[in-house]
Amino acid sequence: MSEHLPINPERLEHNESLHTPERKPHNGTEQESVWSEHDHQEHIKTIQEKVEQQAKSAKEIVVDDSKETEHKHPLLVSSGLKAETFRRTLSRIRKHLSVGDKSLSKAIHQPVVDAVSKVGEKTVARPKGILTGAIVALVGSSWVLYSAKHYGYSYNYLIVLILFAGGYLVGLVLELIWFALHRRDAK
Numbered sequence: 001m002s003e004h005l006p007i008n009p010e011r012l013e014h015n016e017s018l019h020t021p022e023r024k025p026h027n028g029t030e031q032e033s034v035w036s037e038h039d040h041q042e043h044i045k046t047i048q049e050k051v052e053q054q055a056k057s058a059k060e061i062v063v064d065d066s067k068e069t070e071h072k073h074p075l076l077v078s079s080g081l082k083a084e085t086f087r088r089t090l091s092r093i094r095k096h097l098s099v100g101d102k103s104l105s106k107a108i109h110q111p112v113v114d115a116v117s118k119v120g121e122k123t124v125a126r127p128k129g130i131l132t133g134a135i136v137a138l139v140g141s142s143w144v145l146y147s148a149k150h151y152g153y154s155y156n157y158l159i160v161l162i163l164f165a166g167g168y169l170v171g172l173v174l175e176l177i178w179f180a181l182h183r184r185d186a187k
Contacts, residue, residue, distance in 0.1 A: 129171035136167025 090109060094102050107113065140163035148155040 126172060126175060128175045129168045132171025132174065133164040133166075133168030136170065137161075137164035140167075 090105070094105055097105060137160050141160045144159050145155055147153070
């Protein structure tokens, strides 16, 4: 359902209620158009005079250099507030999950599991080690599979895990060497 104005807004001179003493309606004669031009110029002059009276010079304007962004009351974000926000976010998200996903979410976000996960992400689950282990396992198992097919041996599936563990260790050693060299360069 749309709304329409009964009068075209570009033709407001036809509306009698919009005429002010400064703006008089004209019927289109030359004499009235000359008077309206004259009235128009006078109106512009009066507006300019009012602006000059109320305007301030650049010397009068003082810029306050104080920091207004400082808060009078510091924003206190405590661990309790963070924990409560985390709990509310989890409960809000769980409302949209299925029953199985809700139970899995509750199991994963237990404090014990979360603590073990945080320790693991800092020590065991190193991205460079996992990447190196995956690359070594892919290339190595591909080579072993090709060799087994070409020479007629049986393929041992345990080789993938062994290659991944070896590649992971190589990745950790390379990462340690990388950090040791860059630490010396920084000093």
